[in-house]
Amino acid sequence: MRTAIDEILNPSCATCKELNKLFCGLSISDRDIFSQNKRKNIYKKGQVIYYEGNYPQGLFCIYSGKIKISTIGRKGKEQIVKFKGRGEVLGYRALLNDEPYNATATAISDCEVCHISKNTFLETLEKSKNLSLNTIRLLSNDLKESEQKLINLSQKPVKERVAEALLLLKKHFGLEKDGKTIEVNLTRREIGEIAGITTETTIRILSELSKEKILRLTDKKISIMNLQQLVKIGNNNSNI
Amino acid sequence: MRTAIDEILNPSCATCKELNKLFCGLSISDRDIFSQNKRKNIYKKGQVIYYEGNYPQGLFCIYSGKIKISTIGRKGKEQIVKFKGRGEVLGYRALLNDEPYNATATAISDCEVCHISKNTFLETLEKSKNLSLNTIRLLSNDLKESEQKLINLSQKPVKERVAEALLLLKKHFGLEKDGKTIEVNLTRREIGEIAGITTETTIRILSELSKEKILRLTDKKISIMNLQQLVKIGNNNSNI
DNA sequence: TTGGACTTATGATATAAATCATTGCAATAC
DNA sequence: GTATTGCAATGATTTATATCATAAGTCCAA
Numbered sequence: 001m002r003t004a005i006d007e008i009l010n011p012s013c014a015t016c017k018e019l020n021k022l023f024c025g026l027s028i029s030d031r032d033i034f035s036q037n038k039r040k041n042i043y044k045k046g047q048v049i050y051y052e053g054n055y056p057q058g059l060f061c062i063y064s065g066k067i068k069i070s071t072i073g074r075k076g077k078e079q080i081v082k083f084k085g086r087g088e089v090l091g092y093r094a095l096l097n098d099e100p101y102n103a104t105a106t107a108i109s110d111c112e113v114c115h116i117s118k119n120t121f122l123e124t125l126e127k128s129k130n131l132s133l134n135t136i137r138l139l140s141n142d143l144k145e146s147e148q149k150l151i152n153l154s155q156k157p158v159k160e161r162v163a164e165a166l167l168l169l170k171k172h173f174g175l176e177k178d179g180k181t182i183e184v185n186l187t188r189r190e191i192g193e194i195a196g197i198t199t200e201t202t203i204r205i206l207s208e209l210s211k212e213k214i215l216r217l218t219d220k221k222i223s224i225m226n227l228q229q230l231v232k233i234g235n236n237n238s239n240i
Numbered sequence: 241m242r243t244a245i246d247e248i249l250n251p252s253c254a255t256c257k258e259l260n261k262l263f264c265g266l267s268i269s270d271r272d273i274f275s276q277n278k279r280k281n282i283y284k285k286g287q288v289i290y291y292e293g294n295y296p297q298g299l300f301c302i303y304s305g306k307i308k309i310s311t312i313g314r315k316g317k318e319q320i321v322k323f324k325g326r327g328e329v330l331g332y333r334a335l336l337n338d339e340p341y342n343a344t345a346t347a348i349s350d351c352e353v354c355h356i357s358k359n360t361f362l363e364t365l366e367k368s369k370n371l372s373l374n375t376i377r378l379l380s381n382d383l384k385e386s387e388q389k390l391i392n393l394s395q396k397p398v399k400e401r402v403a404e405a406l407l408l409l410k411k412h413f414g415l416e417k418d419g420k421t422i423e424v425n426l427t428r429r430e431i432g433e434i435a436g437i438t439t440e441t442t443i444r445i446l447s448e449l450s451k452e453k454i455l456r457l458t459d460k461k462i463s464i465m466n467l468q469q470l471v472k473i474g475n476n477n478s479n480i
Numbered sequence: 481t482t483g484g485a486c487t488t489a490t491g492a493t494a495t496a497a498a499t500c501a502t503t504g505c506a507a508t509a510c
Numbered sequence: 511g512t513a514t515t516g517c518a519a520t521g522a523t524t525t526a527t528a529t530c531a532t533a534a535g536t537c538c539a540a
Contacts, residue, residue: 073395081387093387096380102387125373132372133365139379140336146386147321147333147342153394154436155313158527187487196394198528203489220487398497428518438498443519460517 011040011063011114020061022089022138025130037120041113049090049105049113056095058117062088065111066173066184070193071103080193082145083108083172092135093142095121108186153196161195162205163234166215168194170224180216180223187220209233251280251303251354260301262329262378265370277360281353289330289345289353296335298357302328305351306413306424310433311343320433322385323348323412332375333382335361348426393436401435402445403474406455408434410464420456420463427460449473 013023013034023031040063043049049060052071062084069090070080081103084090094101095118125131152164166182169191173184192202206222209215214230216223224230253263253274263271280303283289289300292311302324309330310320321343324330334341335358365371392404406422413424432442446462449455454470456463464470 071391073391077395079391079395081390093380093383096376097384099384102384125376126369129366129369129372132369132376136336136365136372136375136379139376139383140333143333143379143383143386144337144339144342146383146390150321150386150390150393151311151313151319153390155317155319188489189487199487200489200529201527203487207489427516439517440499440520441497443517444497447519 013038013061013114020087020089022092022131022134025134026128027130030124030128030131033120033124034116038114038116041115043107043111043113045107045109047107049107049111050101052102052104053100055100056091056118058115059092059095059121060090060105061114061116062086062090063112063114065107065113066109067105067111067113068108068190069103069105078193079196080190083169085172089138092138096135096139108184108190158195158197158201159205159208160234161197162191162202162209163230165191165194166222166224166230167234175224178223180225182222182224185220253278253301253354260327260329262332262371262374265374266368267370270364270368270371273360273364274356278354278356281355283347283351283353285347285349287347289347289351290341292342292344293340295340296331296358298355299332299335299361300330300345301354301356302326302330303352303354305347305353306349307345307351307353308348308430309343309345318433319436320430323408325412329378332378336375336379348424348430398435398437398441399445399448400474401437402431402442402449403470405431405434406462406464406470407474415464418463420465422462422464425460 013020013031023034026034038061043065049067050056064086067084067090068080069082069084070078073079084105090105091101125135153161156164169182169184169186173182175181176183188202188206189199191206192199195202197205206215206217209230210217212229214224214226214233216225253260253271263274266274278301283305289307290296304326307324307330308320309322309324310318313319324345330345331341365375393401396404409422409424409426413422415421416423428442428446429439431446432439435442437445446455446457449470450457452469454464454466454473456465
């Protein structure tokens, strides 16, 4: 019988189910298979969950914490591809293609991450209609985001890209109780890595947005004082 | 009974099956359902198969010809996202998400394109394990290409992007019998739209590559005289 | 508590690529 | 046969952003 201690050490996948778009709608028995074949691991801020180029051994599920997915581009410059938070799954693209990861996953806060073995996942995928339909939904949504980002990143000037990066952070991490401050601590360099621009340019754009009263910068925290205007600058189609 | 005329007017999906990654491995009965619920249409070069922003009514399958997928970015500038050829399927991302197309599909040569209705596809997807696993493979492969393109497009200088665009064309459309000339006619503007750069810059880069004896430019045709060098410039990871 | 390693900040300079402008050429229309 | 349009080609100019340089503030470790 499962005790409260068990639940803390290795939480049941049922606990996560509302958060997790991949496993929702799965049968009890399928969820039990996942619960029994996974382990929860701890990653400290800055630690790496998986490295670009390595082969996936399974699927990762975030139980708590925040993770960035990034790759090394030109001249060793890091490019942040996306963020993942509580309840989200990572590493499935590489797992499904049976290919090396093409990006590195790094904890940007302390994290608890479950790991489901490759065989467990792939066998269940073969059996479960719901799981494969959920996977299709997840992938096609990722594809949409990636294709949209492609256009944005290659065609928008830096100010719009920074605005967009901030909106992305807001969408993904939410706001503090004040309803204005983005609930994440990132350096200027990391924000630049989302927008694909240099640190110096990022700093300049941020202070420009601050002078325009669109943002307020306090310590590492960024508060959105004029969301409407920021959205207008980012003029982005979806990340409000 | 199907006659030869039937086959020309509305070819059986069985005919395409080796080419088509989505339908391969499907049961006879599933393939018959597709065969019976589709129509083959003709599109002349330059005609549009579907428009960005419109809702999908079904799935398109290329029986013959070449199609470009593009979107309108900044300042009305067109960005070519990818190409599709014989046997390939298009429009599934939007169909699966039940969202508007986020790009426009245009014939770049005369085409025959089959159309399978939305319901037929989605119902079969619910029923057929093979179809959903194939869909997953297709999507995860698209996702990989899109994520890779993201890094390339945003970080590489124009010369590398042009080299890459040419390699992409070679991969997708192949070479003529001489083993050097790319089997497609595109304007300089269109090549620029693949690489995300202006027409003038494209022309300059192409003539530079021509001076370096890497390319030979004759009329609209582009011949790759030094593939090794072109790959080195594109230093791309996968599109050889 | 001092030194080192980051991070923010800002100015000066360099540079890649866009934009603007012109010309010639080939294909198509009148 | 001439006008018109679209594309290739190239030069001159502009502009956005990267790069280089410096300084001050902050965090952490020894």
